[in-house]
Every structure is written in C-alpha cells, then in structure tokens.
Amino acid sequence: MKTGFIFLSLFLLASPHFTIGQSNFDIQLDTFSISGLPGIHSFAVARHEGKWLLIGGRRDGMHQKFNSFATSGGNQQIIVVDPESGEVWQRPLAELPDTLAEQLRSTNMEFFQQENLLCFVGGYGRSEVAQNHITYPYLTLIDVGGLVNSVVDGSPLPPHFQQVRDTFFAVTGAQLQVLSDTFFLVGGHRFEGVYSANSGDNQLQFYTNSIRKFTLESTGQGWQVAHKSIVLDELNLHRRDYNLAPQIFQNGERGLVAFAGVFQPGPAALPFQNIVEIGHTGHTPVNGFSQFLVNYHCAKVPVFDAVENEMHTLFFGGMSQYYLNETDSLIRDNRVPFVKTVSRVSRLADGSYTEVPFQTELPYYTGTSAEFVLAAGVPVLENDMIDYEALPDGNNLIGYIVGGIVTPSNQRNPFIANNVGITTANNRVIRVSLIKNMPNATAEPSLDGQFNLGVxxxxxxxxxxxxxxxxxxxxxxxxxxxxxxxxxxxxxxxxxxxxxxxxxxxxxxxxxxxxxxxxxxxxxxxxxxxxxxxxx
Missing domain, CATH: 2.60.40.4070 (Immunoglobulin-like)
Incomplete structure (x- = not known):
C-alpha cells in the first residue's frame, strides 16, 4: 500500500563507474505462460515437491487512491501449480471458516516457509466479520504438503490450518524471516479502515517501527507462540513494502539485511535509500551506503559465494526512485516509477557494500509485489540462500518470478497519474537462469553508493x-x-x-x-x- 505524497521532480546525478565483481556471473530471463494460472500479486507462496502453493493477494492491478482493496479484487482461491507439467489446481477459500478465509484473501501479508510449515502473518483487507477494512490480528500456520495434496485430490482443507489470534501479529507490509528458529517480523504498519491516499482520511495507521521476535513451540497438538519481544527504532525501522533478505556477514555470522523501502518519517514521505544489518543481538544501519535501484518490494534472491566471501542479493524490477538511462546516467524521479532494472547489492569480502545493475532487464514493467520461487534441485544454504560454489559453470535455472503488478510502457507512474486501471496482475512467469563463470565477462556499471558526510x-x-x-x-x-x-x-x-x-x-x-x-x-x-x- 502507498500513502503520503511524492514530489514531481526529476534530477540527473553523476554517472556510475564501471567494474567487474569478484563473483563472475550474469542473469538470463525468458517468459512463458501456464494455462489456467491467474494474474496475482501481493501474495504468499510456498513449495512442496516441485509444486507451488499460492495463497492470498490480489487479482486486480495497482490499488486506487481511494476506496481500494475491495473483496471482489482479492484472490478467493488456494492455488497449486506444477510448473513442469503446466497443471493448475484451485480450491475456494469459502470452504474454510470465515475468520480463516478472510485473512487468507488479504494482501501484503508476511510469510515464511520453514520446512513443511508456512507461517502466514497479518495482511490487510475487507472483513465482513468486523464490517471494516482491517489488518488481521492473526498468525496462521499451514501444513504445506497436506494442503497441496488436498487441493489436488479434493480432500477437506480445514485440517491443514491452525490460527492464533494476537494483535502482536496485526501487521501488513512487513517482512518475515528466521534466524536460528527465532522469527523476525521486521517493519510494516497497521492500517484500520478504508484505504485513502490522503493520510488525513485514515481512521488508523501507524508504523510498527520495530523488529518483533517470537518462536514457535510444538505442543503435540499443534503450535504455540513463545518468547515474544519487540525492538524499537522509529527511524531505521520505519519502513514497509520493502525487501528483507538473509545475509552471511563478513565474519561468517548469519543475519538479515533490510533494504531500501518506504517511507521515511517526515512530511516529504520519500523512500529510504539506506540499508540496515540485523543480527541476533541488535541491528545497525550501514553508514554512508545508499541503495539506488529498488525501493518497493519485488522478487529477490540471495546468493552466497564462500570462496570470495561475497553475499549477493538480486532484485528484479519493481518501483524505484532511481534508474539508469540509455547513457548509464543515474536519473532520480521522486514519483518512484515502475522500472525494468535487474540489479544486485553485494557485501564484499572487506565488509563494504556495492550495487551493480545487470545489462539484462525485465521484458516488461513488472516485479512490484512479485515473488521469486526457487527451482527444484537448486543447491541452497539455510533460508534458501543459493550456494554459488555448488552451482556448475554455465547456465543454471535457479527459479521463477511469479506474479506482480504490470503497467504499460507508456505509463510508468499510474498511481500519480490516477490511471491505475491500466495496470494488471501478472499471469506470466519469468524463468531466471544464473550464468556462472562467464568466459567473456564485460565491465558492469557499479553504482558508487558510498558517501561520507564528514560528521x-x-x-x-x-x-x-x-x-x-x-x-x-x-x-x-x-x-x-x-x-x-x-x-x-x-x-x-x-x-x-x-x-x-x-x-x-x-x-x-x-x-x-x-x-x-x-x-x-x-x-x-x-x-x-x-x-x-x-x-x-
């Protein structure tokens, strides 16, 4: 969801310099269709034995400035997809109890798959039970394998769900990850009432400004929530609709990085450019580094190169305050348009960060509110980080970009132009391949995101x-x-x-x-x- 206002100004910044990174790889994309796969965005996804499980989200395009997020545009089905056979199965959410079905058709929920368990948190939508638009105060735990099988074979759906009511989980637009069995619910906000782009019309909206931590304990009869805690930061954690990814830091410690998002506190409501490192013992903003090429949540994938001790996070399209033009000059557009940029932010062996755009771009303006789904058999470390060293040289299928919002090339700012009716939910799939150890690598434009303000x-x-x-x-x-x-x-x-x-x-x-x-x-x-x- 998008609130606040955007300045309608355009700036030309200095051109990037060119460099070849230590990890020598490129990205290749191709698009295909799966018959029966509906357009979808802002959803949750899980995997089971090569099949995809899609829950929640929207079937329409980008939301309007007023009176948005009608139930009619929500995803009313539980969808299972076999990308190899091209088969698609659907079951209506109406087969579930009302409080469960309502949350599962929400948008911008947080989710994380831990083995066979899909954790589905919060989300925003119209509740007939509450007779209002709400952020759902639920954690729903889903047996992925059991649900996939039931959708396919027609058996009952309810046994595969457990729902916990707790306002601790009333969050939308955040991100959910796990470190050593502790869940990290980072950022986001709570929104109650019908959405309006005029913040003065909103009945209730507040950012969590926090990392909410919890664990799950098995009781033998299900799961219970334990060890809840909240870490507050009203500046660096005041972000939503952004990207959070697992990270292996320079010293080998496991953690997370919150990448650029929206919106900074203050009347201008501009996007963030800074990133924040998150670990077990705290979080630290990365001083002086700016991520230019991605602001809104998009498809992403982490890749770790143990030999070079480099951690790469790849981003695919979406919406951004900055983009490169035909001469590789960095353009700043505070309207935050749709982009086709494919980029990576890399943590180098010395602990510094750099941002590199690939020459490859998305085939059309999409990526916002899409998800990256790993291909079967890709070698991964914990939290689905791709193990770069375990990949063979050459072309490797690593996964798929599924869903997202699409806008025509002649209207990259449909929200600002009050023309979101031209946008759609993406029903095509983009196959993503990583080409390792390219024999004729060319220089890539690496953005100089390092700044020193001499404080x-x-x-x-x-x-x-x-x-x-x-x-x-x-x-x-x-x-x-x-x-x-x-x-x-x-x-x-x-x-x-x-x-x-x-x-x-x-x-x-x-x-x-x-x-x-x-x-x-x-x-x-x-x-x-x-x-x-x-x-x-």
Whole structure:
C-alpha cells in the first residue's frame, strides 16, 4: 500500500563507474505462460515437491487512491501449480471458516516457509466479520504438503490450518524471516479502515517501527507462540513494502539485511535509500551506503559465494526512485516509477557494500509485489540462500518470478497519474537462469553508493549542546534526527537546502535526560549515524 505524497521532480546525478565483481556471473530471463494460472500479486507462496502453493493477494492491478482493496479484487482461491507439467489446481477459500478465509484473501501479508510449515502473518483487507477494512490480528500456520495434496485430490482443507489470534501479529507490509528458529517480523504498519491516499482520511495507521521476535513451540497438538519481544527504532525501522533478505556477514555470522523501502518519517514521505544489518543481538544501519535501484518490494534472491566471501542479493524490477538511462546516467524521479532494472547489492569480502545493475532487464514493467520461487534441485544454504560454489559453470535455472503488478510502457507512474486501471496482475512467469563463470565477462556499471558526510560531533560527551560539523559532498536538504537508547525519536531539526561543503549546526539538548543518544544526519536520503552521550 502507498500513502503520503511524492514530489514531481526529476534530477540527473553523476554517472556510475564501471567494474567487474569478484563473483563472475550474469542473469538470463525468458517468459512463458501456464494455462489456467491467474494474474496475482501481493501474495504468499510456498513449495512442496516441485509444486507451488499460492495463497492470498490480489487479482486486480495497482490499488486506487481511494476506496481500494475491495473483496471482489482479492484472490478467493488456494492455488497449486506444477510448473513442469503446466497443471493448475484451485480450491475456494469459502470452504474454510470465515475468520480463516478472510485473512487468507488479504494482501501484503508476511510469510515464511520453514520446512513443511508456512507461517502466514497479518495482511490487510475487507472483513465482513468486523464490517471494516482491517489488518488481521492473526498468525496462521499451514501444513504445506497436506494442503497441496488436498487441493489436488479434493480432500477437506480445514485440517491443514491452525490460527492464533494476537494483535502482536496485526501487521501488513512487513517482512518475515528466521534466524536460528527465532522469527523476525521486521517493519510494516497497521492500517484500520478504508484505504485513502490522503493520510488525513485514515481512521488508523501507524508504523510498527520495530523488529518483533517470537518462536514457535510444538505442543503435540499443534503450535504455540513463545518468547515474544519487540525492538524499537522509529527511524531505521520505519519502513514497509520493502525487501528483507538473509545475509552471511563478513565474519561468517548469519543475519538479515533490510533494504531500501518506504517511507521515511517526515512530511516529504520519500523512500529510504539506506540499508540496515540485523543480527541476533541488535541491528545497525550501514553508514554512508545508499541503495539506488529498488525501493518497493519485488522478487529477490540471495546468493552466497564462500570462496570470495561475497553475499549477493538480486532484485528484479519493481518501483524505484532511481534508474539508469540509455547513457548509464543515474536519473532520480521522486514519483518512484515502475522500472525494468535487474540489479544486485553485494557485501564484499572487506565488509563494504556495492550495487551493480545487470545489462539484462525485465521484458516488461513488472516485479512490484512479485515473488521469486526457487527451482527444484537448486543447491541452497539455510533460508534458501543459493550456494554459488555448488552451482556448475554455465547456465543454471535457479527459479521463477511469479506474479506482480504490470503497467504499460507508456505509463510508468499510474498511481500519480490516477490511471491505475491500466495496470494488471501478472499471469506470466519469468524463468531466471544464473550464468556462472562467464568466459567473456564485460565491465558492469557499479553504482558508487558510498558517501561520507564528514560528521563530527563535539563535545562528546556534552552537557547542554552538541556542535555538529559536516562536509557535504553535494548540495541538498539536510535533516538531523536524534534518538534515545530505546530507539524513540526525541528531536528533529530541518536545516533546509544547504550547499556542498562545510556546514555547522548546534543542537541544544540540555532539556533531555542523561544517557546515550544516536544522531542521524540525512542528506537527500543519505544516512550517517553517530553515537553521542549526554551527561549533566
């Protein structure tokens, strides 16, 4: 879902430089159709013995600015697809109890498949039980293999579901992942009432600004939720409709990365460009790195190269504030249009990040609210990270891009143009192949997303005020955000438009309690965070 307003401006930024990454691979795409597969987007997907299980989401296109998300446009079926045989089976959600069926036809739910268990969290939609549009306060646990078999053979559906009611799970537009059996529900928001693009019309909307953690314990009769906790960060976790992916960090630790998303807190409601590393013990924004080419949730796949100690996350299309034009110049469009870009963000062996667009593009404007489904037999590590070293040289089928929203090439901003009726749910499938160790690799344009704002805070510790000096690499809008140790924003200061070069500002903090604070400087979406200490 999309709220806030977007500036209608266009900027030309510096051209990227060219480099060849250590992991030498390319991407190949081709499109095919499966008879009987409906168009779908914003759904949940699971796999069982080569078949796909599709639940929830929408059958219509992009939502309207007002009175959107009608039940009639929702996906009313549980769908099973065999991509090899081309067979499709469907069973109506009406065969299930009302509270279960309503959640399962929601949109922008969070989901994660752990072996045979599909965890289906929250989602937004029209509830006839509540007589309103709501974010569903449920965690639904699904026996994937049993449900797939029942959809195919016509046996009863209800035995394969367990639903837990808890407002802890009333979240939409977040992402769900697992680290060592602990579930991480990251970001998202809660939306109650009929959707409106005018935020003043919304009955209730608030961002979770958090990582919600929980575990599942088997009782012998089902599952129970345990060890719930919440980590708050009103700046870096104030994002939704974005991408979260598993990560192997430089030191071999397993974690997650929250990639760029929407929307930054504040009246401009611009997309994020910064990324956030998440581990068992906390989360850390990656200072000075900006991801340019993806903002909204899209199909993605993680790839780990153990030999080079590089972690790559591949992104396919979607919507983005930035894109490359025909001369490889980086264009900024604050309307956040649909793009065909295929890109990767790579964590290199030295711990730094880089962003590389592939020369291959999607065949049409799609990718937003699509899902990547692994092909059978692809070698993977935990959390479906592709094991690059286990792939043979040459062309490897790694998976499929399923669903998503499609817009015609002559209208890349249908929401802004109030013309979403021309968009559709994608009913074609894009086959994705990874070509390993290409013999004639050509230079790829690597975007220079590394920035240093020259932030210096003094005195630190301070009693009454901090003096902040910056050295801006480019002119732009500058904002200071101060958070306490609990992640709450306690002060914001807008300096407005500033020229490139040195900038100084004093922040009065004598009225705040002593303790540790985090000061973030935001220049045109570039984030730099500094630890500060206040002592009276």
């Amino acid at each position: 210096h805070v003094f005195p630190n510790p301070a009693n009454e005020a901090w003096k902040v000096s910056l050295n801006l690499p480019e002119a732009g809008w500058v904002r200071f955000i101060l958070q306490n140790a609990e992640g709450k924003i306690v002060r914001q200061t807008n300096l407005g438009q500033q020229p490139a070069g040195p900038v100084q500002h004093q922040i009065q903090v004598g009225d705040l309690l002593p303790g540790t604070y985090w000061l973030t400087v935001n220049l045109n979406g570039i984030f730099m965070e500094t630890k500060t200490i206040l002592s009276h």
